[in-house]
Amino acid sequence: MEVDFYCGCRYQGKSVDWASCGYEPRKSESRASRIEWEHVVPAWALGHQRQCWQQGGRKACGDQDPLFQMAEGDLNNLVPAVGEVNGDRANFAYGAWEIHPRPIYGQCRSIVDFKTKRFQPREEVRGAAARITLYMHARYGLRMSQQDRQLMCAWARQHPVDEWELRRNKRIIQWQGEGNFLVSQPEELNRVCG
Numbered sequence: 001m002e003v004d005f006y007c008g009c010r011y012q013g014k015s016v017d018w019a020s021c022g023y024e025p026r027k028s029e030s031r032a033s034r035i036e037w038e039h040v041v042p043a044w045a046l047g048h049q050r051q052c053w054q055q056g057g058r059k060a061c062g063d064q065d066p067l068f069q070m071a072e073g074d075l076n077n078l079v080p081a082v083g084e085v086n087g088d089r090a091n092f093a094y095g096a097w098e099i100h101p102r103p104i105y106g107q108c109r110s111i112v113d114f115k116t117k118r119f120q121p122r123e124e125v126r127g128a129a130a131r132i133t134l135y136m137h138a139r140y141g142l143r144m145s146q147q148d149r150q151l152m153c154a155w156a157r158q159h160p161v162d163e164w165e166l167r168r169n170k171r172i173i174q175w176q177g178e179g180n181f182l183v184s185q186p187e188e189l190n191r192v193c194g
Contacts (some may be wrong), residue, residue: 004079004085005079005081005121005128005129006038006108007105007109007110009023015034016033016082023082028087031084031087032082032085032105037080038079038080039072039077040129040136041137045142046072046136047068049143050065050068052064052065071136071139074176076132076172076178079132085110088114088119092112092119094121094148094151095116096120097116108122127162128162128165130155131180131182132180134152134153138192153192165183
């Protein structure tokens with residue numbers, strides 16, 4: 001399962017195999033050379049509305065807030081990503097604006113719109129990204145705009161749970177005791193999405 005989430009690059013340890021996915025760095029070769037663990041729902045989204053964040057940002061929440069600590073470390077929300085893509089995504093929300101995206105990282109089909117602060121993941125992972133996002137919002141009581149909810153629900157329906165998600169979910173249950181209920185019980189999507 002050593003394939004990065006956003007570009008489909010193989011990796012071993014922390015080293016990315018660019019040739020496996022046709023990756024070309026946009027700007028930072030050193031960061032593009034390593035795998036980082038990306039929060040699908042960014043830490044900013046997990047914490048910026050919490051009092052601890054107002055008093056000292058992510059560090060304060062990480063030090064003082066047990067719910068934030070659980071959310072930040074929830075394995076369901078962490079995926080391997082090429083470091084450069086992780087950095088470019090920052091805390092941008094997901095969006096869909098290009099049917100045939102012009103690649104910015106070689107052959108990687110995930111793209112960033114820095115002006116509108118949106119990130120469009122490649123089509124192969126949109127269902128998984130949506131289920132992770134919906135799970136995190138339901139599990140931790142996070143707010144989501146109606147527009148974002150509609151997009152996540154549409155992606156989750158268009159791209160059903162696949163074998164990769166099932167295997168990943170089983171491993172997460174082994175490690176943390178709780179997986180993503182939208183993967184293990186796909187019928188729950190109707191309840192979450194209405």
